[in-house]
Amino acid sequence: MSTITILNGIPDNSFAEFESGMERAANAGDSDREINIIRLRDLDIRYCTGCWDCWVKTPGLCAQRDDMEIVYRTVMRSDLIVFLSPLTLGFVSALTKKTCDRMIPLVHPYIVVYRGEFHHKSRYEKYPKMGLMLIDPKRNEVDFQNTRDIFSRLSINLKTDLELALSLQGSEKEAYDAISSL
């Protein structure tokens, strides 16, 4: 059984049909997969303030006491996490970005050389693979590439790989097909 978590960073109801397609695919009843969809806009997720308490005061625990607790627990028991966002000024939504920022308690403050670069040491033995789904009705290749490059770097920092990067126009069918193919 594999566990897949979609971190849905769509900030409003603009893609309701797309979200409906995702839900339909997730509930299709595949016994080999558990698909969790976390709608980030429904949660209380605060900005990372750069306090570093999660590194030097309460190792592994963020100082913010909010709904990221749900995200952390679900992410760490997943085999694949997928950041889903509408293209917003050439990148992901602020909702998605602030969720990315809040991932730093999952790594250790200590510095190591990893893949020939300085990075933070792993805190956990295993991290989920990572994916990116970008909704862009115009499917702008430059914006997709720029966003994919940044998430590719994020995957290195989270000691994993960006296994999947999709540019989608936002239809219900695309959502169903994309989730079903995970």
Added chain:
Amino acid sequence: MQFLLCNGSPRGKTGNSERIIDGLAEGLNAHENILIEKVLLNRTNEHSEAAARLAGADCAIIVFPLYTDAMPGMVMAFFEELTPHIGSLSNLSLGFIVQSGFPEKIQSLAVEKYLERLTELLGARYSGTAIFGGGMGMRKKRMEIIRELGASFVPGLAFDPVLLERTTGFVRLSPVGSKVMGVVASTALLQTPWIRSLKANGAYGRRDARPYEPQPPHL
């Protein structure tokens, strides 16, 4: 000429971004007829007002620390406020300064590409991005470069490309450097500031905690 200097650090006035902005302002003030305004982007409830001020400026420079390989979430929230101005900021020159804790430039190159694209989407003129690696300490030499970046920004309204080459020493570790630093990182040497902070907070014994380790299912 109206300049807007935007501090994108979630730490606000207490972070290195504020010192960079002060250095830039000092350099810019070497010229006459420069009016400098500053905004703190960690005041998220003031983003709308800040966006309006940016749209009315001749030049804006946005300074932020690298957070998970890009801008902090609250800076992206500020960018979202600029959506009504897409394609309409042709009178604006827009530059960026990105500082990261890691020393290599490679850590910030992906976001640099994005920032150039953002400027294009807004219809503004791109003034360049200065990348400062190893930004944990604002050394004297670094502050001098920042002041020079400000002083040379006028009249071209762009960062001096020669100075941009001096902001960060190297793009990435060489294969030999990577091996050497790998050995150094395996000792306590690189970790000293972290070890010191952990001990000062009585947290050293818990440094390897894994609070979100998945629990095995009950049989």
